[in-house]
Amino acid sequence: MYTVVLTKGVPDFREGKVSFDEDGHLERGKTPTVMNPNDELALRAALQGKVRHGGTVSLLSMGPPGYTDVLRQGMEEVYADDLYLLSDREMAAADTWATAMTVTTGISRLEPTPDLVVAGFKTADGETGHTGPQTNWCHHMNDALPDRTLVTHVVSLDVDPDAGTLRAKRLVKGDVTEVETVETDLPAFVVTDPEFEASYPKADHRLRYKDLREETKRRAEDPEAVLTVWNHEDLNLDPDFIGLDGSPTIVAGVDPIPKGPDEREATHVSPDDGAGMETVLEELQPFAGGD
Amino acid sequence: MTDDHEHYEAVVVGAGPGGAAAAAALARQGVETLVLERGVDAGSKNVSGGLIYAEESAPYTIDSLFPDFREAASERPVDDYYIHNVSGRDVKTFDLGRIHRHDTDWCDAVLRRKMDSWLAERVHELTRETGGGLLTEVRVNGLLRENGEIVGVTCDELDPITADLIVAADGVNSELARDAGLMDWDEPDDWFQGVKAVVEMEPDAIADRFGIDDDEGAAHLFSGDLFEGVRGGGFLYTNEDSLSVGTVFHLDSLAAERAEPHELLDALLTHPLLDQWLQGEYEEREYAAKLVPDSKKVAHPSPHRGRLLLVGDAAGQMQAQGPIIKGMNHAVTAGGLAAEAYADAKTRGDPSAAGELYEAKLNEEGVMDQLRPARYRATRSVSESDLLGTIGDAVIRSPIGAAGLKAFDGAIERAFNSPFLLGMVPDTRFSYVTLPTRIGEVLGEPVTGDNDVEPPDLADRIGDLTYDVGEPHIELVDNSFEASGTAVTACPVSAVGFGGGCYREETVRTNGSEERLVSLDTQPCVECGTCAIVADTEWEHPAGGKGVEYEQG
Numbered sequence A: 001m002y003t004v005v006l007t008k009g010v011p012d013f014r015e016g017k018v019s020f021d022e023d024g025h026l027e028r029g030k031t032p033t034v035m036n037p038n039d040e041l042a043l044r045a046a047l048q049g050k051v052r053h054g055g056t057v058s059l060l061s062m063g064p065p066g067y068t069d070v071l072r073q074g075m076e077e078v079y080a081d082d083l084y085l086l087s088d089r090e091m092a093a094a095d096t097w098a099t100a101m102t103v104t105t106g107i108s109r110l111e112p113t114p115d116l117v118v119a120g121f122k123t124a125d126g127e128t129g130h131t132g133p134q135t136n137w138c139h140h141m142n143d144a145l146p147d148r149t150l151v152t153h154v155v156s157l158d159v160d161p162d163a164g165t166l167r168a169k170r171l172v173k174g175d176v177t178e179v180e181t182v183e184t185d186l187p188a189f190v191v192t193d194p195e196f197e198a199s200y201p202k203a204d205h206r207l208r209y210k211d212l213r214e215e216t217k218r219r220a221e222d223p224e225a226v227l228t229v230w231n232h233e234d235l236n237l238d239p240d241f242i243g244l245d246g247s248p249t250i251v252a253g254v255d256p257i258p259k260g261p262d263e264r265e266a267t268h269v270s271p272d273d274g275a276g277m278e279t280v281l282e283e284l285q286p287f288a289g290g291d
Numbered sequence B: 001m002t003d004d005h006e007h008y009e010a011v012v013v014g015a016g017p018g019g020a021a022a023a024a025a026l027a028r029q030g031v032e033t034l035v036l037e038r039g040v041d042a043g044s045k046n047v048s049g050g051l052i053y054a055e056e057s058a059p060y061t062i063d064s065l066f067p068d069f070r071e072a073a074s075e076r077p078v079d080d081y082y083i084h085n086v087s088g089r090d091v092k093t094f095d096l097g098r099i100h101r102h103d104t105d106w107c108d109a110v111l112r113r114k115m116d117s118w119l120a121e122r123v124h125e126l127t128r129e130t131g132g133g134l135l136t137e138v139r140v141n142g143l144l145r146e147n148g149e150i151v152g153v154t155c156d157e158l159d160p161i162t163a164d165l166i167v168a169a170d171g172v173n174s175e176l177a178r179d180a181g182l183m184d185w186d187e188p189d190d191w192f193q194g195v196k197a198v199v200e201m202e203p204d205a206i207a208d209r210f211g212i213d214d215d216e217g218a219a220h221l222f223s224g225d226l227f228e229g230v231r232g233g234g235f236l237y238t239n240e241d242s243l244s245v246g247t248v249f250h251l252d253s254l255a256a257e258r259a260e261p262h263e264l265l266d267a268l269l270t271h272p273l274l275d276q277w278l279q280g281e282y283e284e285r286e287y288a289a290k291l292v293p294d295s296k297k298v299a300h301p302s303p304h305r306g307r308l309l310l311v312g313d314a315a316g317q318m319q320a321q322g323p324i325i326k327g328m329n330h331a332v333t334a335g336g337l338a339a340e341a342y343a344d345a346k347t348r349g350d351p352s353a354a355g356e357l358y359e360a361k362l363n364e365e366g367v368m369d370q371l372r373p374a375r376y377r378a379t380r381s382v383s384e385s386d387l388l389g390t391i392g393d394a395v396i397r398s399p400i401g402a403a404g405l406k407a408f409d410g411a412i413e414r415a416f417n418s419p420f421l422l423g424m425v426p427d428t429r430f431s432y433v434t435l436p437t438r439i440g441e442v443l444g445e446p447v448t449g450d451n452d453v454e455p456p457d458l459a460d461r462i463g464d465l466t467y468d469v470g471e472p473h474i475e476l477v478d479n480s481f482e483a484s485g486t487a488v489t490a491c492p493v494s495a496v497g498f499g500g501g502c503y504r505e506e507t508v509r510t511n512g513s514e515e516r517l518v519s520l521d522t523q524p525c526v527e528c529g530t531c532a533i534v535a536d537t538e539w540e541h542p543a544g545g546k547g548v549e550y551e552q553g
């Protein structure tokens, strides 16, 4: 069983870490980069498979050389046997499409062909949720790769490597109240939902989990020893189809979320004041949804 | 069918000193051992005073099972040991060094989070080699039975597990001991309640104020009239860079006096006697509480049933030798003996004999006699009667009594230092309150100076604790004040008139009639176990990893 997990570095948006300038623009230089929080769940899904059935888990990312630290973080905090970084100036400023193209090519170079690819839900900076599904779509255009069934919004996962199948519980339309169970053959592509939870109902699972966590923490002390870096030449990629040049998306502008005005007017209405409350209702009515 | 279940040769429930000792000893015998602990970390649920003794006569000590223990997991060796008999401002101090050193190889102060988590790491290494290991955040919720026989355990987080040996080292309020019908949670006079504050103090200040070096420690005990007549006493032990200051009271007395445990702790913390050490500075790191079994009454003479062996607090093996509290050391001994018994039984080709052998070893090694001294049993019936208390009271209060005390000053200190006499100390108000108060009054000198420290209030104490709240784990079965009202005061995180605690008194008026009721919110619960005894509840521990998380313990 060979699983590859896709990840990306994002600004650390946590309170106290993130830094914005006066206009509300993110200050990249002052904000540390961390692994996209949703990708941690993708890694947890892969680790669950490793705990239960053995196999290998690779962690792959596209980004600047500094992303080695993001890969190391994933390894330290969750798990990875080895790390792959697709890194090159030509790959810079890619939109989700160019990223998907590049990442797919990266996957096609992995040996053996992964049985399972797992991606996290939306990235914390892009918020599109496109890269996972697009990467799977790009598989169709890559002769070296098999087609995979795409299963998104996965909240729990059970792989049977002997039977070559995967069973997942997924949220229907991303709705927490509606869950369906799907089964498909491997190879497959899974996008974990933020609600994903790994489950370890056997003591033996949990003991192995502990062993693997210890082992991967040690490995994370020297990530370079298990890191492979590929540039566009290694992957035989045409610079016109990757990075900024290969990105059809045009960002026309970015508007910061406006701050609330410093001075606001308020009228105090007592709930006992019938007429006053009527006025409040009238004021609110235009903003109410529905009929 | 049990055939489908995951199986380990031995399952140890709980990673306190008892569980750690049992698991280490089993692993050393090559027994495949799985240890299940409900806390996020071993020690995160545990509280003790904490002086851990290594007794010369004990077949197992913590450092015999874990050689680097003292270096890595304990705070300070404690040699100085005093008791202060308090009457108002008058204090008479006795040196209890002799009784403290009696049968003692060494004695260290410990903080349980640090101690238990260190032990757990060693235990995991040892047991992993046998094919088992130690898991945290798993709560065992009962015994697995087949045809009425105990064959394993059931858990909140894991599928049922079978085992040839089950060691219940799950502490006071052991759910497994209760499930097996070996212990009940009915009588308040079977238990003590311990409450403790860990107070910050720089090592330099400790050296200065206690007159000790960095590698020395001190213990001070307190009894007399500072606790509103509740039977029990206080303690203060030095750690590396903090003090453990606490109280231990008989639960029946605490309940009867309707005393508030946190106020009794504050009475100790703010007594002028403590000014010499606190010197106006007070930064509380943690407030904690837990029940403590009284071995004299509840140490089970036959702590096993089928494959299940109880060790430590779960079996009531907690010895209060007068003011000296010995629970951790006995849990270690019992853990070692349980493992030894299983190994012996296996050698004889009959693992099911482990329980009988364990019981025999507890007797042969003299453990049972320490836990339930025959002398105590002999004196109990007379000395605990009110009559003797009253006569004792009268004598000690009379001028003759006072003269007697004066005449026998030295003899009293010697009597306090006698393990033989301490073994028979009756659980009366006379021995816990009247006598020490009278000693303070007649023989004591007044302490000068004022202690103006202000311990945090209950709301702040609760607010400083870490909780990962799970589902409510205690159900109030009878919410009438008669049945459960005692919990409003006895719960260490509740108080009369305080809305932020677990138990609250409510008056409900319906159609002209008025009812006194009690309500429960388990959110701030520290899982001390008190309301399992003093209120009408369905009491369980929270699920694995949930509930309060002590940093010090």
Ligand SMILES: Cc1cc2nc3c(=O)[nH]c(=O)nc-3n(C[C@H](O)[C@H](O)[C@H](O)COP(=O)(O)OP(=O)(O)OC[C@H]3O[C@@H](n4cnc5c(N)ncnc54)[C@H](O)[C@@H]3O)c2cc1C
Binding pocket: B013, B014, B015, B016, B017, B018, B019, B036, B037, B038, B039, B042, B043, B045, B046, B047, B048, B049, B050, B051, B052, B053, B138, B139, B140, B141, B169, B170, B171, B172, B174, B175, B193, B194, B195, B196, B246, B247, B248, B289, B290, B291, B292, B311, B312, B313, B314, B317, B318, B325, B326, B327, B328, B329, B331, B541
């Ligand atoms: C205030 C106070 C002062 C004390 N002072 C001293 C002292 O100075 N010296 C001394 O020797 N003793 C002292 N004691 C007593 C001492 O703490 C106990 O006797 C000792 O901790 C008993 O050890 P144990 O291993 O039996 O149980 P514990 O240490 O209580 O360990 C039980 C373990 O089992 C776990 N557990 C419980 N239920 C479950 C479950 N269902 N599933 C999984 N895990 C579970 C718990 O989380 C815990 O880790 C004091 C106690 C208190 C409260």
Ligand code: SF4
Binding pocket: B474, B487, B490, B491, B492, B493, B494, B502, B503, B522, B524, B525, B526, B527, B528, B529, B530, B531, B532
């Ligand atoms: S609710 Fe019960 S178990 Fe919890 S702290 Fe209060 S008395 Fe103790």
